[in-house]
Amino acid sequence: MTFASYPSLADRPVVISGGASGIGEAMVRAFAAQGARVGFVDIAAEAGEALAAELTGLGQTARFIRCDVTDIPAYQAAIGDLALAHGDARVLVNNAAHDQRHRWEDVTPDEWDRRMAVNLKHAFFAIQAVAPGMAVAGGGAVINYGSISWMVMTPGLPLYETAKAAIHGLTRSMARELGPSSIRVNSLVPGAVMTQRQLDLWISAEALADIKQNQAIPEALTPEDCARxxxxxxxxxxxxxxxxxxxxDAGWANG
Structure with missing residues (x-):
């Protein structure tokens, strides 16, 4: 297959959270290949450093900062460091999340706060950090990653699904708030994407067959499908x- 090139992305500063693996890694690679100046954060230092080194070796621009996005001051400081290196972000991709399975009966208030922090809270404060620079530059784009899990009522994920449903409200509200500054805010909502984590932890051969049966296009979704x-x-x-x-989501039947 042959895919599109976007001249407007050349030299454009991009910030991506959770960029060391999975869908995040695919986005780092895709934006770097377009000639963007990519900065990304993740808690996985070894994987992040290796990815940045690989892309830099290819003549692309990729800078990695090890950061826990639930530490909001540290994350906003990292965004500031990336701005010093690449210029103020014109694109923000709020990708970082954690879909660990859990039982609703076992959730404590502290666990609720932790899961909202990793799946929702950082997205708002990253927008808060980049929006002033985007406005001065004449506009930009925020891409919030959602999930179809709450739409199709996937079991064992009540807090994750609550946070991902809230991403839709965040997107709509911030699109209105930031529109006058020519900053657009949209949600990208993946279906059952075959990341290595999903394959290792959740998706057996039987589960994959069931997923394909639910999709209108019975083929495996990849991180690259989202990145494009x-x-x-x-x-x-x-x-x-x-x-x-x-x-x-390849046309999930209940989406």
């Missing part, structure tokens, strides 16, 4: 698209 839509939503081609939710 992220490129479009970040590029000038989507200049008048904001406040929307885009499903990349």
């Amino acid at each position: 839509l992220a490129l479009f939503l970040a590029a000038d081609d989507s200049a008048m698209i904001t406040g929307q939710h885009f499903l990349v």
